[in-house]
Amino acid sequence: MNESVPLPIARKGSQLLKYLRPTFGVVVLLFILYRLYSVLVIRHEYGADTWTRLLITGLIIGGVYALIAIGYTLVYGILFMINFAHGEVMMLGAYAGFFVFEALKSIKVSSEPPLNFSNANPVISIIIAFAVGMTVSALSGFLLEKIAYRPLRKAPRLVPLISAIGASIFLQNAAQLLFSPQLRDVTNPEILRRGIGWKILINGSNVIIPYTGVFTFALSILLLIGLYIIVRKTKLGRAMRAVALDKKTAALMGIDVDKTISQTFLISGALAGAAGVMWGIHNGLVYYFVGFIPGIKAFTAAVLGGIGNLPGAMLGGLFLGLIESMGPAALGINFQLKDVLAFAILILVLTFRPSGLLGEVLSEEKV
Amino acid sequence: MNKTLLSQSLRVGITFGVIHLFLLLIGFNAMLGSLFADIARVKQSGSIPASIFLVLYCALLGVWAGYSAAKKEDANVFGRKLVRGLIAGTVAGLISAVVSIIFAVLVTNKIDPRKYLAVLSLDFMRASLFNLPVVQGVAANFGVLAGAGLAGGLLTALSSFSKVKHAWKNFAGLVKGGLEKIRYCTSGKYHLLFKIIFLVVLAAAIFFLPTKWGSYWNYVIGTVGIYVILGLGLNLIVGLSGQLVLGYIAFFAIGAYTMALLNAPEPHNLMWGFWPALALGVVLAAFAGILLGLPLMRLRGDYLAIVTLGFGEIIRILLKSDLMTSFTGGPRGIQDIKGPTIFGQPFNTDVNFMYLIIGGVLISMFIYNRLKHSRTGRAWLSIREDETVARASGVNTVKYKLLALALGAAFAGLAGGIFASRNQFTGPDEHALMASINVLSLIIVGGMGNIPGTILGAFALKGLPEILREFANFRLLAFGALLVVMMLSRPEGLIPSRRPTLQIPEDPQSDEENKEVSHVD
Amino acid sequence: MKAMKLLVVLTVLAMLFTACAPAATPTAAVKTEAPAVAPVDEVPAVCASDAFGCAVFAPGEVVKLGMGAPMTGGDSAFGLDISQGAFLAAKDAGDFNGVTFEVVAEDDGGSPEGGAAVANKFAADPAVVAIPGHIFSGATAAAMPIYEKAGFPMLSPSATNPALTTKGSPVFNRIAFTDAIQGAFAANYLFEKLGVKKLALVHDGQDYGKGLVEVVAKEFAALGGEVVATEAITPKETDFTAVLSALASKAPEAVYFGGYTTEGAILANQMKQTGLENAVFFGCDGTYGADFLERTGPNGEGAFAVSLTPPNTEAKLVFDAAYEAAYGSKPGTLSPFSWNGYDVTAALISMVKSVAVVGGDGKVYVPRGALVAAVRGLKDHVGISGTFTCQENGECNASGPLFVVVKDGAWVPAP
Structure with missing residues (x-):
């Protein structure tokens, strides 16, 4: 439970560093302030309506990132390994959601007027989609751990990482071969049609708050709160925290370590599955590569917030989403460079807080 | 006791059933079937029906299942x-x-599920029923696997009883x-002789092979060589000094773009020349x-990993932006x-580049080897093992970690x-994240921290996909x-690094090392 | 000791490859030298005079066309689709003096590295005579010098990088639309016909889209219009509302997009919720297709694109039916280039047939150098997606673009 212990060092290299880091920070900060000033005050490029739109976009995407990031953080907190295949677990959930909606769409409830099950019982449809998607992802997370990670628990740390990378490549290509590389459109129930939402008038321009977005964001937050309660209040959560702290001692205290790890993978998989279904509902496209980019982003978010730390992952996800949507506008740079900005801020944050925004709640074993 | 027999065999059976189902749904059986047919060279004559090969595939899978199940039996x-x-x-x-x-239901009702499952065309499903009528097809699917399972069990049983096992042991021992x-021989008194013979053979191989095996192999082996250099560089950073770097390809990109x-000629037409x-x-x-x-x-650790990953992406996106x-x-x-020139002569055929790459590999190996066994190398090892203790x-640590990064980057x-010069082209997308991951994978697959492992890993990671080309999109x-x-099977890598231990009886290593060092100096 | 071990390993590896090498070289050597070894009276004279010699096929053998395409990874849809079109063309080519045609699709991952590897592999295969590819410009550029040495004509269905045809390569040709012409026409159409004065440009950050957008920007400004913003999106992402919101604040009258249907459809959809309800979505040939209609629904109404496909000719209908029967999806759903894949292969095969000579021994001789020249001299080849005549630089599709617009859920020629 230590925040990297300061060590007495007096060497030239570190002396250099001592001055370098603040200088670096000040330069970057000055640059950012200058850009902000020129864009916001001098050029006044965007109106309040645009900022609201960017905020909405950022929050929605940030919510999804947070949900996936939690999966990384949970697994990392316990096994100290980067579950590189987590994005693919999400992809499987997204596919499951797509298939459920397709199946429900094909069930005709009445022919006059033409009505299918998915539109007749939208709430039930959505619940089924999430249930199936989360189950599929949870199971695949569980199997992944059992087949590709568990035998490597005693191996050097990089070995499970490579195994995870292999699993990620395998799953991506398996999905491509199974379902073809075609992009699939997810057909939502009518009440969650994409592109419609509440309209608010700002600056004489209609700003739409899309239903799918609100749904996605709200559900993300609900799931995150639910997870927090599980980890903090239940017996399982206590077991997870104990295993994260020290596996040996936890085992001595009568905790079934293997079972706890399996359950962790189940939970993180389920969350990724939910994220996958949401991705389908909000963005509408599902294909075999759909998990890769969000996976990398969520991993970044988890590290940004302090990997191993639940609120950190959530904060990191939202922060990353907002940087991606508002950052380029605020600094007046091309949106193509949003990932450059995101990673640059990551580097900046880690330069000053080497263990992420919220530090880390991890055992010493990690270091 | 019987319960374990039943449950274990059941589990094996279910596993193989699921694997069979999965391979079926991605069309692997058809691909393998046509590969068998190609090997048997019956494609043109068409004298043997293609379904024979699908049966063969099923039989092989079944034998494997039977073997895996029977192998679990302890009692002889x-x-x-x-039974297992x-x-x-x-x-x-x-x-x-x-x-x-x-499948039979879908075929008889002419339902084409390809909208959701890509390979399940009607023809494919008919072929999976071995082009037989429904009942026979289903029965054959069951029969072949069950029979083959029995055969697999029989094979295992026989091999454990007969002299097969013995013979195998003898062979392995031999x-x-x-x-x-x-x-x-190589380490004893003939040491020098063997060293010379090996060097001569190696030199001859290096000299003659590139001119013999054609441009394709020059290209493939050349790429492997490039990745050996990359692997050695990353080994300095990850393998020796223990810093996990995920954006290593960014340094490669810097070299290529420079x-x-x-x-x-475009975009700047500076034409400085290769060297x-x-x-x-x-x-x-x-x-x-x-x-x-x-x-x-x-x-440390994963924080560094993600930051370097970010760095790699920043470089790539900027190059592209x-x-x-x-x-x-x-x-x-x-x-x-443009390619290099030597004494004013162009030196840019595929064979020339092969020599150039071999030269680069040899230099990198030499530098790597010297560094590893030097004071610097030991400092890196100590940092890798425990940074806090090393510092204490x-x-x-700062100096040595930076040194590792700088040297590793220089290799890249x-x-x-x-x-870039060999391909006559470089673009931003060849420096994507996947390339970094490939390099990291190769040093770990080969065995971290040693040169033979890196070479073998480069062959496995860059050569294997070329060899797997026959598998097309299953690659x-x-x-x-x-x-x-x-x-899972070799977590230490194909060639694990041996750590220097204290119980070396006569310690020829350090002597030898000192000698070599003095040579260098 | 360590050094010794290393040497052992290296030697073993070297031996392995010496062991492999004899297996590989004789076949190549024998085949390429075949014309010289065969009795003189049976070898057609063209082979002796041809700069690259002849490829020889005994009856029953297969003439291979080597397609380098991304078959795995994020862009595999393109490779899969175009190769499927090409397979059909090879099937349609039928039997030619006892030999048949086959398209071999090798995975180049769309990358230069993969392109060069595949090209080297084809160059070593004596049965490959022509290259319907590659698919992506990067892979094409890397593969080109290798084919130049081997004497393989290329006819790419989709590589659009303008630089590919400016280097004077004798082997490279393409039927893909050149960015320069399309861009100029599009700028003109936007300014003159639609009366757009303020234009926003979006591209997908790839060769093709970026090239188009650069041309449009230049031409549009030259006409006197104002380009209010140029933004790039990241392909494979699905949420572009942030970019679009930023564009909306500049109040453009139209958004020109250079890229493909996947992102184009998302943009058209999300424009309706980001304050760009009244701006016109103007796409390119990459965004044309039935897929765009399905993905956008009512949001796509009034969107423009460029069509290369003459609406429903008989040949197209036949191909569409054959494609769907063979692969279970409509052409154009995986990529907009299904028809191009067929066309390039069919054109190459017809050129092979036109230069091939049947020797006195009944074998088919394909003079390689003559084939390269024949493909460059392609004239009035009627394909599904147009009629192709190759110019001296290798551009085989210089016809003016046909603008189409979505009206009542269908593409119709724009006024």
């Missing part, structure tokens, strides 16, 4: 192994039968003994390593990069320069699966 009882094989085969056969019933002998910008561009690329890459390292020296297009050529990349015992710069699937299997 003939019947028990048979039979159970596993039957279960897998049952699953296969259920699937084929579904090979092992042979290897021991070779090792003895070469491209300085030695191509100055290569040298500058190496220096710039090393400089970038230091620049990246300076603010990040406090980071509108902002830099006039400078770097944007997404189009840079073409017509007087190692300047070298590889990048040669690579990456097989690659991913192999990566997992390799890690």
Whole structure:
């Protein structure tokens, strides 16, 4: 439970560093302030309506990132390994959601007027989609751990990482071969049609708050709160925290370590599955590569917030989403460079807080 | 006792049934069937129906299932192994039968599920029923797997009873003994003689092979060589000093783009020539390593990994972006990069480049080897093992970590320069995240921290996908699966590093080392 | 000791490859030398005079066309689709003096590295005579020098990088639409016909889209219009509302997009919720297709694109039916280039047939150098997606673009 212990060092290299880091920070900060000033005050490029739109976009995407990031953080907190295949677990959930909606769409409830099950019982449809998607992802997370990670628990740390990378490549290509590389459109129930939402008038321009977005964001937050309660209040959560702290001692205290790890993978998989279904509902496209980019982003978010730390992952996800949507506008740079900005801020944050925004709640074993 | 027999065999059967189902749904059986047909060279004559090969595929799978189940039997009882094989085969056969019933229903009703499952055309499903009428097809699907399972059990049982096992043991012993002998010869008093013979053979191979095996193999082996250099460089960083770097390919990109910008007609037409561009690329890459390292020296483990990953992506996106297009050529990349000249003569055929790459590999290996066994190398090892302790015992960790980053990056710069010049092209997308991951995978698959492992890993990671070309779009699937299997079966890598231990009886190593060092000096 | 071990390993590896090498070289050597070894009276004279010699096929053998395409990874849809079109063309080519045609699709991952590897592999295969590819410009550029040495004509269905045809390569040709012409026409159409004065440009950060957008920007400004913003999106992402919101604040009258249907459809959809309800979505040939209609629904109404496909000719209908029967999806759903894949292969095969000579021994001789020249001299080849005549630089599709617009859920020629 230590925040990297300061060590007495007096060497030239570190002396250099001592001055370098603040200088670096000040330069970057000055640059950012200058850009902000020129864009916001001098050029006044965007109106309040645009900022609201960017905020909405950022929050929605940030919510999804947070949900996936939690999966990384949970697994990392316990096994100290980067579950590189987590994005693919999400992809499987997204596919499951797509298939459920397709199946429900094909069930005709009445022919006059033409009505299918998915539109007749939208709430039930959505619940089924999430249930199936989360189950599929949870199971695949569980199997992944059992087949590709568990035998490597005693191996050097990089070995499970490579195994995870292999699993990620395998799953991506398996999905491509199974379902073809075609992009699939997810057909939502009518009440969650994409592109419609509440309209608010700002600056004489209609700003739409899309239903799918609100749904996605709200559900993300609900799931995150639910997870927090599980980890903090239940017996399982206590077991997870104990295993994260020290596996040996936890085992001595009568905790079934293997079972706890399996359950962790189940939970993180389920969350990724939910994220996958949401991705389908909000963005509408599902294909075999759909998990890769969000996976990398969520991993970044988890590290940004302090990997191993639940609120950190959530904060990191939202922060990353907002940087991606508002950052380029605020600094007046091309949106193509949003990932450059995101990673640059990551580097900046880690330069000053080497263990992420919220530090880390991890055992010493990690270091 | 019987319960374990039943449950274990059931489990094996179900596993193989599911594997069979999965392979069926991705069309692997059809691909393998046509591959068998190609091997048997019956494609043109068409005398043997293609379904024979599908049956063969099923039979092989069944035998494997039976073997896996029977192998689990501890007791050396003939019947028990048979029963295990039979159970596993039957279960897998049952699953296969259920699937084929579904196929039969779809075929008879002419429902084409390809909208959702890509390979299930009607023809394909008919072929999976071995082109037989429904009932026979389903029965055959069941029968072949069950029978093959039994056969697998029988095979296992036989092999454990007959002299097969014995013969195998003898053979393995022979090979092992042979290897021991070779090792003895090479390390004993014939040491020098063998060294000379090996060197001569190696030199001859290096000299003659590139001219003999044609441009394709020059290309493939050349790429492997480039990745050996990359692997060695990353080994300095990850394998020796223990810093996990995920954006290593960025340094490669710096080398490649330096070469491209300085030695191509567009966009700048500087035409410095190959050698100055290569040298500058190496220096710039090393400089970038230091620049990246300076603010990040406090980071450890996975934090460093993600930051370097980010760095790699930043470089890639910037190379590609509108902002830099006039400078770097944007997404189009840079073409017509010129090759090297030696004494005014162009040195740019595929054979020449092969020599160049071999030269680069040899130099990298030499430098790597010297560094590893030097004071610096030991400092890196100490940092890798425990940074806190290393620091406490007087190692300047910051200096050594930066040194590792800079040197590793320089290796990548070298590889990048040669690579760009050989391909006459470089573009932003060849420096994507997946390339970094490939390099990291190769050093871990090969065995971290040693040169033979790196070479073998480079062959496995860059050569294997070329060899797997026959598998067409199953290529990456097989690659991913192999990566997992390799890690599960050999977590230390194909060639594990041997750590120097204290119980070396006569310690020839250090003597030898000192000698070599004095040679160098 | 360590060094010794290393040497052992290296030697073993070297031996392995010496062991492999004899297996590989004789076949190549024998085949390429075949014309010289065969009795003189049976070898057609063209082979002796041809700069690259002849490829020889005994009856029953297969003439291979080597397609380098991304078959795995994020862009595999393109490779899969175009190769499927090409397979059909090879099937349609039928039997030619006892030999048949086959398209061999090798995975180049769309990358230069893969392109060069595949090209080297084809170059070593004596049965490959022509290259319907590659698919992506990067892979094409890397592969080109290798084919130049081997004497393989290329006819790419989709590589659009303008630089590919400016280097004077004798082997490279393409039927893909050149960015320069399309861009100029589009700028003109936007300014003159639609009366757009303020234009926003978006591209997908790839060769093709970026090239188009650069041309449009230049031409539009030259006409006197104002380009209010140029933004790039990241392909494979699905949420572009942030970019679009930023564009909306500049109040453009139209958004020109250079890229493909996947992102184009998302943009058209999301424009309706980001304050760009009244701006016109103007796409390119990459965004044309039935897929765009399905993905956008009512949001796509009024969107423009460029069509290369003459609406429903008989040949197209036949191909569409054959494609769907063979692969279970409509052409154009995986990529907009299904028809191009067929066309390039069919054109190459017809050129092979036109230069091939049947020798006195009944074998088919394909003079390689003559084939390269024949493909460059392609004239009035009627394909599904147009009629192709190759110019001296290798551009085989210089016809003016046909603008189409979505009206009542269908593409119709724009006024």
